[in-house]
Amino acid sequence: MRVLIAILLGACGAAPPPVPPAEGPGPSARIETCSPLRFLDRVADRPDFVRAASGIAAVEGGWVIAQDDLAWVAVRRPDGGLDALPLPAGPGGARIFEERLGNRDDKPDLESAVALPDGRALLFGSGASPGRVSVVIVDAAARATRVVDAAPLYAALRARTDLSGSELNLEGAAVVGDALWLFQRGNGAPRDGILPINAVVEIPLDALLAYLDGGPTPPLRRVRAFDLGRAGDVAYGFTDAASDGARVWFLASAEDSPDALRDGPILGTRVGTIEGERIRWGPVREPDGSPSQRKLEGLLIDGDAAWAVTDADDPDRASELCRLTLTRG
Numbered sequence: 388m389r390v391l392i393a394i395l396l397g398a399c400g401a402a403p404p405p406v407p408p409a410e411g412p413g414p415s416a417r418i419e420t421c422s423p424l425r426f427l428d429r430v431a432d433r434p435d436f437v438r439a440a441s442g443i444a445a446v447e448g449g450w451v452i453a454q455d456d457l458a459w460v461a462v463r464r465p466d467g468g469l470d471a472l473p474l475p476a477g478p479g480g481a482r483i484f485e486e487r488l489g490n491r492d493d494k495p496d497l498e499s500a501v502a503l504p505d506g507r508a509l510l511f512g513s514g515a516s517p518g519r520v521s522v523v524i525v526d527a528a529a530r531a532t533r534v535v536d537a538a539p540l541y542a543a544l545r546a547r548t549d550l551s552g553s554e555l556n557l558e559g560a561a562v563v564g565d566a567l568w569l570f571q572r573g574n575g576a577p578r579d580g581i582l583p584i585n586a587v588v589e590i591p592l593d594a595l596l597a598y599l600d601g602g603p604t605p606p607l608r609r610v611r612a613f614d615l616g617r618a619g620d621v622a623y624g625f626t627d628a629a630s631d632g633a634r635v636w637f638l639a640s641a642e643d644s645p646d647a648l649r650d651g652p653i654l655g656t657r658v659g660t661i662e663g664e665r666i667r668w669g670p671v672r673e674p675d676g677s678p679s680q681r682k683l684e685g686l687l688i689d690g691d692a693a694w695a696v697t698d699a700d701d702p703d704r705a706s707e708l709c710r711l712t713l714t715r716g
Contacts, residue, residue: 405585405612406666413667414636414716416658416693418674418681423705424452424461424696426469432482433471437461440696440706442500442560442627443685444508448527451508452685452696453497454706458482460497460510462527463708472532474523485702495521499627500685501560501567503596511569514541514555522599539604544569544588550610552584553577558684559628561635566608567592568635572624573615574642585625585639586612587661613666615639618655623668627686629693635661636713638683638695639668650700653680658693658713667716683709691715 424437440461442453449470452461458474459482476482477493484494496519497510510523520541524533545555554575561568566589573583587610594605615623618641628637637659644651656679659668671679685696697707 405614406664407614408616409665409667411667412716413669414658414660415669415714416671416711417676417714418671418679419692419710419712420674421697421707421709424463424469424708425705426461426471432476432480433457433459434483436705437469437696438702438704438706439698439700441498441558441684441698442510443687443694443696443708444500444502445687446502446508446525446527447506448530450687450694451500451502451510451525451527452706453500453510453523455496455498455513455698456484456491456494456702458484458495460523460525460532462525462530470530472525472530474532475534487702492516493518495519497521497523498556498558498684499560499570501562503562503592509560509567509599511557511560512537512541514544514557524599535599537599540598543604543607547588547607547610548581549612550584550586550588550607552586553579553581554583559625559637559686561628561630562592563589563630563635565592566590567595568628570625570628570637572626573622574624574644583622583624584612585615585622586610587625613661615657615659615666615668617641621654623655623657626682626684627695629686629688631688633662636686636688636693637661637668638671638686640682642682653682655679656681656683658711660715669714669716671711681709688713 429435441455450463508525512519558572559570573585575583623639641654687694
């Protein structure tokens with residue numbers, strides 16, 4: 388009966404109750420070191436540092452880093468140096484997007500990066516507005532990119548209000564078995580009686596890759612909503628995810644922002660895991676043990692440690708690459 392109800396709720400777009408946290412101690416993380424991500428050069432349409440980093444994936448040829456307000460992809464080489472791969476320019480030939488240039492709404496808003504089994508990476512736009520619906524395929528070994536207008540896929544995602552809630556805002560991605568999981572960040576503004584939702588949708592990976600090569604829109608296989616807790620009156624929302632093969636790890640921040648398009652102060656940051664139907668979480672702490680209020684937006688699992696990238700929401704500040712020690716709980 389519960390399965391039938393879930394199927395009917397998904398078919399009509401109604402949001403089922405979110406999965407609550409499991410009892411018992413959850414995982415936690417401690418930031419060990421952070422260092423700014425800087426290029427060795429500056430060009431006219433790119434700063435000399437990574438800005439607004441929002442996703443990281445380890446692939447053949449290096450670590451791919453997404454930036455949400457630049458039409459550039461960063462690749463961290465095995466020697467620690469950084470390369471920059473240009474993406475198609477936006478309106479007026481711009482590759483830099485910010486408030487003071489008057490073109491912030493034109494940014495590609497690439498918010499997640501995920502490694503594929505074949506050694507490439509996918510970067511996903513947030514879908515928070517009609518111009519943020521691209522998927523970028525990155526071949527880091529060949530230093531090549533291909534941009535796919537994925538508007539039909541994002542329309543299907545937005546139509547599933549049990550996933551998108553009041554505002555679609557995809558912030559994380561992970562390959563789990565034969566599926567791609569996309570993570571919806573529930574930081575939108577309530578709209579027409581619909582509330583924001585933290586949720587995960589599963590898409591068959593082979594169908595998604597076929598779609599990116601010109602095939603039909605892939606099916607959305609399963610949607611689950613999750614309760615990530617609150618910092619005072621502000622709900623935590625997914626900011627990225629990664630799989631270690633046994634479980635899915637995620638980052639979540641409590642950002643006091645009015646909607647999915649605008650930024651706000653970070654009141655807290657969490658790390659958590661999803662194992663089957665169980666979700667658990669715990670704090671991210673600074674090197675001195677204090678609770679972290681960094682906006683961690685990209686996650687890469689490395690055994691009992693992890694790497695994360697930061698978004699300072701400041702166009703003049705370099706994003707940082709942080710190494711974290713994980714406690715599984």
